[in-house]
Amino acid sequence: MIKKILLIAFIAFGSLAMVGQTTITGTVKDAKTGDTLPGANIKIYRKALGTTTDFDGNFVLNITDNPPFTLEISMLGFQMVKVEITKNNQKVEVSLVENETSLDEIVVSASRTPERIMESPVTVERMDSRAIKNTSAPSFYDGLENLKGVDVNTNSLTFKSVNTRGFATFANTRFMQLVDGMDNSSPALNFALGNLLGMSELDVNTVELLPGASSALYGANAFNGIMFMTSKSPFDDQGISISLKTGLTSQEAAGDNSYTDFSLRMAHAFSEKFAAKVTFSALDGTEWYATDYRNTSNGKYIAGDRNSDRNYDGLNVYGDEVSTNINGVAQTLESLGILPSGAAALVPSENISRTGYNERDLMTYNAESIKVGASLNYRPFGNDRLEIIWNSKLGIGNTIYQGLNRYNITNFLMQQHKLELRGKNFFVRGYLTSEDAGDSFDTRFAAININREWKDDNTWFGEYVGAYALGTLGGLTSDEAHAVARQTAESGRYEPGTPEFKAAFDKVTADPDLVTGSKFQDQTKLYHTDANYNFQDVVDWAEVQVGGSYRRYSLNSMGSIFTDYDGPIDYDEYGVYSQMQKKFLEEDRLKLTASLRYDKAQNFDGNFSPRISLAYAAGENKNQNFRASFQTGFRNPTTQDQYIGLNAGSAYLVGSAPDNLDRYSTPAITLSGVGQATTGSTTATIVGRAAYENAFSLASVLAGAPEVAETDLVKPEKVTAYEVGYRGIVNTGESNITIDLSAYYNSYEDFISSKNVIVPLYGQAGDNTLSLLALQNGDRAVFSAYTNSTADISSYGASIGLNTKVLNGFNLGLNYTYAKFDFDQSTDPDFEAGFNTPEHKFKLQFGKRDLFENFGFNINLRWQDEYLWESTFHDTVIEDRTVIDAQVNYSIPKWKSVVKLGGANLTGQEYFSAPGVGAIGSQYYISWTINN
Known part of the structure; x- marks a missing residue:
């Protein structure tokens, strides 16, 4: 009912005709081709008044403002044009020049100030709304994998982990993800659960990604990289947009399963001062089934299965971790008089495991995600010089998380609420992140305690040993006696699908005590404030910025994860920083950027993080750019590193605060x-x-x-990073080739590890x-x-990206990434580095937005070689793979619609992104997007 009221209200407001005193008409064209440009933005300078061109490239703007004033005419991928309006009924004819290269796009993240990617002092990868519309991936978040140097590891259909420059895990605490300035990591887990609390695809304005250390400006955890997702303003992007995507996922283990993804965005500027927007997204599908039943021991695959190895421990089988030496059990039974004297001597000294349950018997495999967002934007002076923003986001869903164990994340709720004051040269914001684990549970402990629900371990092993001893005394061979022993001990087992199994499952997964249950319980909160001021209107000899942040964690797992048995555990951290940017030489071709940040966490000594970079712009149009930088980064130990207290089955986890x-x-x-x-x-x-x-x-x-x-005791880890790079344009006569290359070397100190x-x-x-x-x-x-590891660890690598147009306008992009690390195992035998990154990656993009009228296509190919994956769950070599995604699209300008048909992993060759996760199959989709 509420959704219907909002929809009606927004339509009503959007259809109100303004009584205009001034009327401006015009046409917008492409300067190169002469074609008209539908969807170009027409806006009064520094105000929220404007319109867009229709499908013929024409516009009519009725406003109450009297001339003179300035119009800004812009379109993504083209250079903005300003037109002075001096009279009523003025007719405007404008031709927009397409950006010579994507390197001409403006980014803010690299230096906290607007600058061309071409002239950025560090490596920047970027995806804007135009690239999102053109991606062949099923979602913009999946499409990040096509960026140079970026890895996306798939934990499940709804949980993808983004990483750069090595040391990837699903619990990626070394990579930060910001959405409209808010860290959307889980407060308890300290890493982002994919796009669970991210953005609706319809609301994404830009995605900027900085590989490598960024602590000098962004503090702790901006260690391996940081990603910024910014949403569209309700002042600048108004109207109702809808996207409906449907298709299927195909996997050998799970079969073919349908999925749907629906998004809605409503935004309206009610006046020059007040605007609002609401977004809604809902996804429903089926997860990739995890069915790797290979036998494991000490994190390695070994020979045998349940039929051949009596101590079998399958990778995606849980409950079979419970194992004991049956000779010790026999001695105890003999001492208690349960077995006759001398019977223990007949029982071999052999480890036997209980029979477990397959993961597919425990997981629901329902992939669900609902995201709701809203913002209220107020401009007291009727322009963008000062804006007050209230922003709320809520995400709830089901997914799968793999850490030490596999966790069924069900009805997991995260929400964020932000109040921000933003001006021309400053911002001040504060936000709250809160989570509720809902009905989530640990699958390993679910299986262990379902087993114990029908028969405790002592009884099970006692029956096994008793039956084995009696069988041997009765003349059975050892193999025959073992078969009878397991059959005897298994009597009364709850079989999946039976009422008894369901009752035990429901009981165990609702119990947060891991001795008897498996529920993952958490209601942790995070409070964060930060501010930044740019002195550009006060200091004229350089651009100087200062800023700072404060964060407080309130851990509240009710004793099920952390040692917060008596109430929440609170601790805090803060940081302050300053940056100076100075330009030298004729035409400001040389740019020096120097930053320094100090951070202090409650349980640790303070850390200084300096960064210094030089960028030189050569060439007639500053299109040959060279850069070099030195910076340090650090990462504070996570909430779990400090305050966990958990029996994980294979080990007791104890934080070292x-x-x-x-x-x-x-x-x-x-x-x-x-x-x-x-x-x-x-x-x-x-x-x-x-x-x-x-x-x-x-x-x-x-x-x-x-x-x-x-x-x-654990302390912050540090990285010292060196980077050089080049961005430029090479004119071949027929077309331009843009080149973006970089090389880096990282040296780590006090690398955080669990031992x-x-x-x-x-x-x-x-x-x-x-x-x-x-x-x-x-x-x-x-x-x-x-x-912290005492080992000497370093990593290094390089990447190069080439983009050009071939065959009369087809877009061709190639990029290659090399990544390597050095680690001497003998310096720390118990430490696993977990670099978890392929040494070689190659990516290709080929397509054309306008193959013929209103029709376009795009193809992406990714190849990577094999690499070793190390984790607390399992270690194994991930095989090399080649993945092809593709899409074709057709625009219907009259309806402001785009229909897209596409698929991911079109070869159907299933692959694993890590051991223990479901094999990734193919995904096919068709989408209809309106007014975006």
């Missing part, structure tokens, strides 16, 4: 018979501090020569007595401690 170490303690762990005799207790409980002060290194224990782990350590359940590591006895008897616990 000083006030966190004693808040977390493990559940009671049963000691061996020797341990009980030694300590006089049947169980032991370990406090989190032990992971840092009483532990052995994992590598030394596996090698049989235990050594004390030296695990310092598995072994804590003895009694004794002090290094005492060579009790602690070694604990290891010998299995009285130990695996902890994952958050710390």
